[in-house]
Amino acid sequence: MSLVYKFGGSTIRSASALRMIADIIVNSLDLRFVVVSATYNSTNELEEIANAATKSTCHSKDLIASFLFKHESLARELEVLNFCQASFEQFKLEAINYCDQIHESLEVSSELMDALYSLGERFSSVILYSFLKEKLHHEVEHLDARNVITTNTRFRDATPLFGIIERNLTNLDKTKVYITQGFIGKTIDGRTTTLGREGSDYTASILAWAIKATRLIIWKDVGGILSWDPKIHDGAYKLSEISYDEATLLTEAGAKVLFHRTMNPLKERSIPLEVKGVYAPTEHGSVISNKPHGKILGLVETKKQDYSLLSICGNKLISNASINQLIETEINNLHEYNDNLATFKINSQRRDSLLEKIVQIVTHSFDS
Ligand code: ASP
Numbered sequence: 164m165s166l167v168y169k170f171g172g173s174t175i176r177s178a179s180a181l182r183m184i185a186d187i188i189v190n191s192l193d194l195r196f197v198v199v200s201a202t203y204n205s206t207n208e209l210e211e212i213a214n215a216a217t218k219s220t221c222h223s224k225d226l227i228a229s230f231l232f233k234h235e236s237l238a239r240e241l242e243v244l245n246f247c248q249a250s251f252e253q254f255k256l257e258a259i260n261y262c263d264q265i266h267e268s269l270e271v272s273s274e275l276m277d278a279l280y281s282l283g284e285r286f287s288s289v290i291l292y293s294f295l296k297e298k299l300h301h302e303v304e305h306l307d308a309r310n311v312i313t314t315n316t317r318f319r320d321a322t323p324l325f326g327i328i329e330r331n332l333t334n335l336d337k338t339k340v341y342i343t344q345g346f347i348g349k350t351i352d353g354r355t356t357t358l359g360r361e362g363s364d365y366t367a368s369i370l371a372w373a374i375k376a377t378r379l380i381i382w383k384d385v386g387g388i389l390s391w392d393p394k395i396h397d398g399a400y401k402l403s404e405i406s407y408d409e410a411t412l413l414t415e416a417g418a419k420v421l422f423h424r425t426m427n428p429l430k431e432r433s434i435p436l437e438v439k440g441v442y443a444p445t446e447h448g449s450v451i452s453n454k455p456h457g458k459i460l461g462l463v464e465t466k467k468q469d470y471s472l473l474s475i476c477g478n479k480l481i482s483n484a485s486i487n488q489l490i491e492t493e494i495n496n497l498h499e500y501n502d503n504l505a506t507f508k509i510n511s512q513r514r515d516s517l518l519e520k521i522v523q524i525v526t527h528s529f530d531s
C-alpha cells in the first residue's frame with residue numbers, strides 16, 4: 164500500500180488551512196509523498212516580480228520583500244518561523260539574484276522564470292514540513308523535487324524523463340513520508356525547470372506512477388469534480404466516477420479541474436486518482452479510474468473577450484436527441500461537434516439563454 168497526496172494552492176491560503184492539511188497528513192496511513200503547490204496566488208506574484216525586474220530592481224525588491232513577509236507571517240502564525248528562517252533567507256537571496264539577471268538582460272527568459280517560479284513551491288513546502296516535523300513531531304522528510312523530477316530543457320513546459328525519474332526514486336527510503344514540491348524539476352545538467360502552469364497535479368501523478376502507488380489523492384477546496392463550475396450556474400452535481408479518458412476530455416475542453424497531462428501516467432499503470440475536499444476529508448470525492456461514467460459529463464465554459472465557448476462534454480453525443488435538437492436551432496453558433504464534444508461559440512447577449520438550455524440537457528442526462 165502506498166498513497167500520494169497533492170494539495171493545491173487554493174487550499175494553502177492561511178495558517179488554519181495549513182493546520183487542516185497537516186491534520187489530514189497526520190491521520191493518513193500508508194502515505195509516501197505529499198506534493199504541495201505554492202501558497203494561494205504566489206505563482207502569479209512571482210510572475211509580477213519577474214516583470215517588475217525588467218523595469219526596476221527597486222520595485223522588484225519591494226515585491227520580493229512582501230512575498231517574503233507573506234510567508235514569514237504564515238510561518239510565524241504556525242510558530243515555526245525560527246525553523247524556516249535559514250531557508251527563507253536563502254530563497255530571498257536567490258530571488259534578488261534572479262531579478263538582477265532579469266534586469267540586466269531586460270527580459271524574462273523562460274529559464275530565469277522557472278528558477279524564480281520554483282521559490283513558490285519551495286517556500287510552501289518548507290513551512291508545511293517544519294510544522295509537521297517541529298510542531299507536530301510527525302515523522303516526515305523534506306525532499307527537493309528537483310532531485311527526482313528530471314526533465315528535458317523545455318523551460319516553462321518541461322517534459323519529465325520517466326525512466327530516469329523511476330531510477331531516482333529507488334534511492335529514497337520506502338518507509339518514509341516525503342514532503343515535496345509540485346510543478347518543479349531539473350534538467351540533467353542541473354537547471355531548474357517547471358512542468359507548465361498548474362503542473363503540480365502532474366508531479367503528483369508522475370510520482371504515483373513511479374512508485375506504483377495504490378492511489379493518488381488530489382485535495383482541493385471543492386469536494387470533487389463537478390459537472391460545471393458552480394460560479395457559472397448553480398445546481399452542479401458531483402461526478403463520482405469517471406474514466407481517465409473522460410477526465411482528459413474535460414481538461415482538453417478547458418475545465419480547470421486538473422492539469423491536462425495528469426491522467427497519462429496514471430492510466431498507464433491503472434492507478435486510481437481521487438479528487439477530494441480538504442473541508443470534508445471523510446466524504447467520498449470523485450474517482451478517476453478505468454471505469455467510465457458513460458453519459459454526458461458536464462459543461463465547460465471558456466470566456467474570451469467578446470464571446471464565450473460553451474462545450475458539452477461526454478459520451479455518445481451524436482445520438483442524443485436533445486443535443487441534436489439544440490444543434491439544429493443553434494447551427495450558426497456550432498463551433499465543433501463530435502461524439503464527445505459539442506462546442507458553441509456565442510456572443511455575450513445570447514450566452515445566458517444558451518447556458519440555460521445546456522444546463523437543462525446535462526442535468527436531464529445525469530438524472531436519467
Ligand atoms: N503553483 C503553480 C501554478 O500556480 C503550479 C500549481 O499550482 O499547480 O501554476
Ligand code: MG
Nearest residue numbers: 172173200361
Ligand atoms: Mg496553482
